[in-house]
Amino acid sequence: MSAPLLSVEDLRVSFRTEEGVLQAVDGLSLELAAGEILAIVGESGCGKSVTAMSLMGLTRGANTKIEGRVKLGERDLVGASESELLGVRGAEIAMIFQNPMTSLDPVYRVGEQIAEQIRAHEDVSAEAARERSIELLGRVGIPHAESRVDAYPHEFSGGMRQRVMIAMALSCSPRVLIADEPTTALDVTIQAQILERVMELRREENAGVILITHDLGVVAEVADRVAVMYAGRIVEQGTLDQIFYDPGHPYTWGLLGSVTRLDRDRAGALPSIAGAPPSLIAPPQGCHFRPRCPHARGRCEQVPPLEQRDPKAAGHLDRCWLDLEAKRSLRQVEGGIGLAPAAEAQA
Amino acid sequence: MSSEPGPLLQVEHLKTYFPIKSGVLIDREVGRVHAVDDVSFELGDGETLGLVGESGCGKTTLARTVTRLLQPSGGSVRFQGQDITELSQRKLRPVRREMQMVFQDPFSSLNPRRRVREIIGGPLRLHGASSSKADERSREILELVGLSGDHMDRYPHEFSGGMRQRIGIARALALSPKLVVLDEPVSALDVSIQAQIINLLDSIQDELGLSYLFVAHDLSVVRHVSDRIAVMYLGKIVELAAASELFEGPIHPYTLSLYSAVPVPDPKEGRARERIVLKGDVPNPSDPPAGCRFHTRCPVATEICSQEEPPLADYGGGHLAACHHPQSIGAARIKRASRSPASPESSARRLPAAGGAR
Numbered sequence: 060m061s062a063p064l065l066s067v068e069d070l071r072v073s074f075r076t077e078e079g080v081l082q083a084v085d086g087l088s089l090e091l092a093a094g095e096i097l098a099i100v101g102e103s104g105c106g107k108s109v110t111a112m113s114l115m116g117l118t119r120g121a122n123t124k125i126e127g128r129v130k131l132g133e134r135d136l137v138g139a140s141e142s143e144l145l146g147v148r149g150a151e152i153a154m155i156f157q158n159p160m161t162s163l164d165p166v167y168r169v170g171e172q173i174a175e176q177i178r179a180h181e182d183v184s185a186e187a188a189r190e191r192s193i194e195l196l197g198r199v200g201i202p203h204a205e206s207r208v209d210a211y212p213h214e215f216s217g218g219m220r221q222r223v224m225i226a227m228a229l230s231c232s233p234r235v236l237i238a239d240e241p242t243t244a245l246d247v248t249i250q251a252q253i254l255e256r257v258m259e260l261r262r263e264e265n266a267g268v269i270l271i272t273h274d275l276g277v278v279a280e281v282a283d284r285v286a287v288m289y290a291g292r293i294v295e296q297g298t299l300d301q302i303f304y305d306p307g308h309p310y311t312w313g314l315l316g317s318v319t320r321l322d323r324d325r326a327g328a329l330p331s332i333a334g335a336p337p338s339l340i341a342p343p344q345g346c347h348f349r350p351r352c353p354h355a356r357g358r359c360e361q362v363p364p365l366e367q368r369d370p371k372a373a374g375h376l377d378r379c380w381l382d383l384e385a386k387r388s389l390r391q392v393e394g395g396i397g398l399a400p401a402a403e404a405q406a
Numbered sequence: 407m408s409s410e411p412g413p414l415l416q417v418e419h420l421k422t423y424f425p426i427k428s429g430v431l432i433d434r435e436v437g438r439v440h441a442v443d444d445v446s447f448e449l450g451d452g453e454t455l456g457l458v459g460e461s462g463c464g465k466t467t468l469a470r471t472v473t474r475l476l477q478p479s480g481g482s483v484r485f486q487g488q489d490i491t492e493l494s495q496r497k498l499r500p501v502r503r504e505m506q507m508v509f510q511d512p513f514s515s516l517n518p519r520r521r522v523r524e525i526i527g528g529p530l531r532l533h534g535a536s537s538s539k540a541d542e543r544s545r546e547i548l549e550l551v552g553l554s555g556d557h558m559d560r561y562p563h564e565f566s567g568g569m570r571q572r573i574g575i576a577r578a579l580a581l582s583p584k585l586v587v588l589d590e591p592v593s594a595l596d597v598s599i600q601a602q603i604i605n606l607l608d609s610i611q612d613e614l615g616l617s618y619l620f621v622a623h624d625l626s627v628v629r630h631v632s633d634r635i636a637v638m639y640l641g642k643i644v645e646l647a648a649a650s651e652l653f654e655g656p657i658h659p660y661t662l663s664l665y666s667a668v669p670v671p672d673p674k675e676g677r678a679r680e681r682i683v684l685k686g687d688v689p690n691p692s693d694p695p696a697g698c699r700f701h702t703r704c705p706v707a708t709e710i711c712s713q714e715e716p717p718l719a720d721y722g723g724g725h726l727a728a729c730h731h732p733q734s735i736g737a738a739r740i741k742r743a744s745r746s747p748a749s750p751e752s753s754a755r756r757l758p759a760a761g762g763a764r
Contacts, residue, residue, distance in 0.1 A: 102596035103567075216687045217461075246460035246623065248684040251667040255683055273596060276626075276669030279676050299673050317601035318671045321626040321653065328608065329630065331601035335566045 063090035064267045065114070065152075065235050070127035070137075072106075072113045079340045083109040085291035086127075088365075091235065091267040096258075098270045098278040100314070101288035104336055107271045110288075111237045114269075115152055116144045131235065150180040153228035157240035159220035163212040169196075169223045170208035177230050195226040199256055218249035225256060232264060239271045254281055275318050279303060284374070287311050290337055290347035293365060297375035307368055307377035307386050310348045346378070354381060354389055412487060413448035414617050415472065415585060419751060420445045420481035422464075422471045426692055439692045441467040443641035444481065444750035449585070454611070454618040456632030456649065458625055458664070462688055464641040469587050469621045473507055474498055486584070503533055506578035510590035512570035516562040516577075522548070523558040526577050533581060547576045550613075552606060568599035572606065579610065587619045592627060604631060625668050629653060634724070637661050640691055640699040642750060643718065647725040655734040657727035660700045662734070698730065706731045717749035719757050730758050 072084040083106045091097050099107045112118045114129050116136060129136040131151060136144065148154075156162040164172060173195060174188035183191075189208065196204035199222040212220055221241060228236060238257065242250035258281055261268050272278060278285055278299070285302040287295040287310065295308040306312055313332035334351040343349050345360040352359070358380050365378045368386070381389065422442040427433040441464045449455045457465045470476045472483055474490060482491045490501055506529075509515035516525055526547060527540035535543065545555040551572040562570055571591060578586050591607070592600040604627065611618060622628050628635055629649055636646040637660065645658040656662045663682040670676045684703050689695055695702050701711035710730050718726045721735060721743050728749070732740055743757055 102598060218687055246688075247625070247664060247667040248460060249687070250669075251681065251683045254669075274669065275597070275671040279671050279673045280669040303671075303673050313598060315671070317598045319600075319604070319624075319626040319630040320671065321629055321665065321668050328605045329601040331605060332598040333602075335568060335599065 064093045065091040066130045067114070068128040070110065070113060070129065071125070072109055072118060073124045075122040076340070081339045082291055082342065083339055084113065087293055089286055089293065089296070091269060093234070093267050094261060094265040095284065096261060096268040096270055096282050098272060098282035098285045099288055100272060100275065100278055100285060102273060102336055104339070105288045106291040107288050108239055111154070111239050111269065111271050114237065115148050115154060149176050150231040151233055152235040152237060153231070153233035155224050155228050155236070155238040155241045158244050159217055159224055160244070162224060163220060165212050168209050168211055173227045173230055176227055180231050191230065195230055196223070199226045200252070218245055218252065221245060221253055222256070229260060229264070233266060235267050235269070237269045242277065243272070243274070257281065275314065287314065290342055291339055292347060292378065294348065295377040296365070297372070301372055301375040305372070306390070307375070308379045309352045309354055312390050414451050414486060415449040416484040417448070417472060418446045418482045420468070420471060420483060421479045422467050422476055423479040437692050440641045440694060441691060442471060444752065445643050446748035447636055447643065447646060449617055449619060452611070452615050452617060453634065454620055454632045456628035456635040457619065457621045457638060458623060458628050458635060459638035460623060460688055462691060463638045465621045465638050466589055468638070469589050469619060472619065473505055473587050503581045504584045505587070506581065506583040507587045507589065508574050508578045508591045511594050512567050512574055515574055516570055518562050521559050521561055522573055525573060526580050529577065530580050543580060547580050550579065550610065551576045567595050568602060571595060571603055575606065583616070585617045585619065589621045590623070593622060593624060600627070607631065625664060637664065640688065640694050642699060642728065644700065644729070645727040648723070651723065651725055657721065657725065657732045657735055658729045659704050659706050659731070659733055663705070714754040714756070715750065715752055717753040717755070717757065718746040719743040720746040728753070732758050
């Protein structure tokens with residue numbers, strides 16, 4: 060792999076709240092290459108959205124403490140000034156938000172909103188920006204773009220609005236696209252359309268994409284690499300196949316196991332993870348998953364490092380003390396995670 | 407799981423229309439949203455019927471009309487043999503005991519100013535239980551749904567989403583209903599919590615012999631919980647079959663494309679799969695397309711589809727589908743098909759010709 064497009068080193072984000080300090084992101088490191096789709100998966104409150112927003116400096120505030128480094132090429136974004144960030148946001152890193160209903164301004168025509176972004180970063184005339192908006196809307200699959208460019212957001216359906224968001228995100232050909240649950244608010248048939256669009260644009264623009272989602276089906280469909288987050292930390296990271304067929308962290312096992320599947324008949328009770336995620340104000344000491352983990356032991360009171368466990372599996376890291384053999388035998392196959400028979404994973 | 411004699415719930419040609427009003431001084435009705443448009447189905451004792459469709463297809467309206475939270479515009483709902491379509495609110499009360507609802511959003515469906523004791527005990531007291539009786543029963547039910555009696559004096563905000571949904575379920579079960587209508591009961595929850603709630607619903611059903619009408623947009627969840635599944639599109643049922651049958655041999659092209667649009671959480675299978683990506687959006691339900699309502703997005707539509715509304719044809723074994731061009735089945739089965747009495751009254755007499763299949 061060539062030099063990464065974006066690299067995050069030991070990112071820590073905490074918020075001061077009335078109840079205490081909330082450590083939303085706790086030492087997160089990752090790299091993103093050009094033309095790659097990296098999925099960050101986790102349940103609500105695990106810190107995946109805070110991570111995404113912190114990359115663009117959107118979590119800055121009086122009560123926020125951000126440490127670590129986010130490097131876009133040679134530039135560090137954590138230390139960057141607000142005016143430097145203004146030049147980066149939208150132009151080099153763009154973001155698509157979860158809810159297309161609330162992320163467009165209802166009082167401006169969609170074309171104006173796209174053109175505004177183009178003109179903020181490039182010295183072009185209003186007409187040229189409008190032309191570009193029309194072209195962009197056409198590219199993301201909005202029919203009759205020439206007339207729809209003058210429509211207001213409320214005249215669009217949810218799926219169409221999400222396309223407008225994508226058109227806006229792509230307006231300045233960003234190098235990195237962050238998509239925070241881009242299809243969660245949409246129906247499956249529309250979701251399929253949007254995901255296809257994102258993949259197409261990755262191919263055409265060779266941009267790196269960070270896809271934040273809780274839907275493992277979406278991950279399996281589009282991601283190249285996956286990072287699993289739990290309570291502010293990455294607990295496992297690897298290629299799509301490593302995560303799905305040789306998962307090394309008990310939380311990943313649980314996540315994979317609790318998914319209902321369309322292509323399987325109901326097989327009794329669905330394996331579920333007992334309990335609920337911990338509070339990030341007073342997280343358990345050591346491994347954060349310890350209180351819910353069926354395999355927790357004494358040493359789990361120390362935080363396990365995020366390490367490669369199988370010398371043959373390059374890039375597959377996890378944060379669990381269990382040794383490789385134990386992982387592969389403890390991982391329940393029958394009625395358990397069900398997705399990865401141990402034998403097949405090793406083959 | 408289903409038993410034969412006399413269905414618990416029988417819905418016939420049910421219609422729910424919402425008027426669209428316009429005008430400054432006088433509200434004139436300028437149109438109608440056909441949210442539920444001539445839908446018929448039955449639900450047996452101990453059975454789970456899944457109801458799936460995209461947003462705006464009328465599945466929630468159907469669930470609410472069946473429980474008479476909304477007044478139907480036509481058709482009938484029979485519950486335990488009794489026609490409840492026209493019952494007055496007062497006469498509905500004893501019926502409501504037997505028929506409860508669990509809502510989608512566990513954050514907005516519990517009153518934030520009431521304690522758990524009042525939330526669960528409320529329906530009990532409404533139906534005449536004394537405070538001590540209500541408390542006793544609430545405690546019992548809380549334990550059944552995996553909470554404990556210690557939670558009685560807490561407020562909803564003290565619970566996580568999954569626990570709140572358990573409280574919602576407990577409230578629905580307090581009166582020992584026969585039928586529970588679940589409107590997207592797990593869609594607001596995380597996957598690991600979703601699994602807990604689905605398992606809970608499953609075990610409660612076995613224990614109490616409940617019937618579920620399970621409304622959801624997530625096909626994989628519906629497949630996991632249902633005995634039979636009805637697929638809705640723009641206010642109509644387009645296909646209805648046993649869960650396994652529906653997924654092995656979907657007849658309606660809409661079911662097929664819905665099925666193919668659901669991402670499979672298994673990369674290898676995902677890569678091997680062919681996908682049908684539907685074009686466009688669901689049309690406006692106040693002005694639905696003529697003929698088959700799906701024809702504007704259907705990959706196999708022909709001229710007849712825009713002219714004649716297809717009837718629900720019975721392809722044997724209770725597998726109904728409303729399509730002029732049935733998929734995944736052979737000519738022999740198409741020939742043997744008969745027009746189901748559940749067909750909308752406005753639909754054509756003519757059944758699909760065997761030659762129309764691919």
